[in-house]
Amino acid sequence: MGDMRTNDLTPHPSSRGGASQVASSEAPLHAALYEVRSDAHSILHYHGCWSVLAAEMADGDAWFPRMRLPEFANFSGGEAVHIVPPLPPGSSELAEEAARLAGESRPPGLLLRGHGAIVWGQSPEDALYAAEVLEQTALLEWSNANLPE
Secondary structure: OOOOOHHHOOOOOOOOOOOOOOOOOOHHHHHHHHHHOOOOOEEEEEOOHHHHHHHHHOOOOEEOOOOOOHHHHHHHOOOOEEEEOOOOOOOHHHHHHHHHHHHHOOOOEEEEOOOEEEEEEOOHHHHHHHHHHHHHHHHHHHHHHOOOO
16 A cells, blocks of 8 residues: 555544545545444545456456465455455445445455455454555456466
8 A cells, every 4th residue: 555554544424433524535444344343443435446457357246366465364254355346435335335245255355347446354453454454455366367377
């Protein structure tokens, strides 16, 4: 995630601890995930190019990379990452579908097809780490798929 730090993040009004400002147009998405994930004390939504590619490369509605780093195994608990279908950004439909999938998800994150990803953790540092693991695994998967034979 480059030089992103936790002080670059904006608290969401639905977050445990609250906030005084609306973080983004994806406020309904954040609120929906806080409702279904009691383990989510920090949620990070980002538009990572490798996560977008991973969702596009996946067959079906879940992504399980062929090359798995130990970090991904810890992140996913051995399960695939759910993919939310393309829905309008900021919409109640996106929030509802993401919440449904997040409620079924072992990995602390979802890929948003054609959009990005959303991850969660016990702290901002945990959420940033989840984003980095997801993004780096997606980069590795894409690179491996495009190696010359």
